[in-house]
Amino acid sequence: MLYTLRIVWGVFLLYAAYFPAVMAHKVAEGNTICSNITILYEIADAMECLLHSFEPVASLERSQVNFLVWKYQQILDTFKKAQEKAWNDFTPKNCPTPLAPSNGGLVCVTIANVRYCKPMCNQDYDFAFLRRSRLYEECGQHTGYSWTTQLVGGSRLADCIASSVAVSGQKSAYFHPNMNCQQTMANATAEKEHIRIFLQELAKKDIAEQHEANYDYIICG
Ligand SMILES: *[C@@H]1O[C@H](CO)[C@@H](O)[C@H](O)[C@H]1NC(C)=O
């Protein structure tokens, strides 16, 4: 199976690299490829092979590599735009979109028209400032629709810095080993689990009424 996929992928790479004009024409001509979402997942499966075997990439010519970097960068930019658009969709509308820390992320929920975001760091990272008694940051009418933060200015809620120990935050403020923010966000089950934990933590502080579940999600830096 893996071998077949590799051959299919190899043929695709060579085809794409040698005949970009033909490919572009084909895509424009029949939008059957463009409108078929199944294909996006098939490409993702094929790419999984590349992540585990560098061989096909190593065998490409320099200009082929350059072509593919350019193509994939464009695709990645398109997906990132869609992702950011989704991250802007929450209430209260007057609050700016918070910036997630690099090497970590934010678990965000809206309750009674207040936005709560819990900063989290990936494994091997820790918060730049002690925040053990400060689980989350918030934005709402009571904050003048700006974010509370330990950092100076703006909507950056926390920094995650390289560290062999994770001691500056509460235990639940760290992503699981081998499951960083991006992986968690890409897995609906794992994402829900983090949101459930955060909602429980808020409920302990009597923040639970008027929960707007449509705006529960994780964003990554
Ligand atoms: C989309 O692509 C998949 C696999 O390539 C194929 O099985 C399916 O029939 C296609 N769907 C449509 C609507 O063309």
Ligand SMILES: *[C@@H]1O[C@H](CO)[C@@H](O)[C@H](O)[C@H]1NC(C)=O
């Ligand atoms: C998604 O996350 C759950 C844990 O929350 C894990 O058991 C499962 O294997 C993950 N699925 C994938 C495809 O990584």
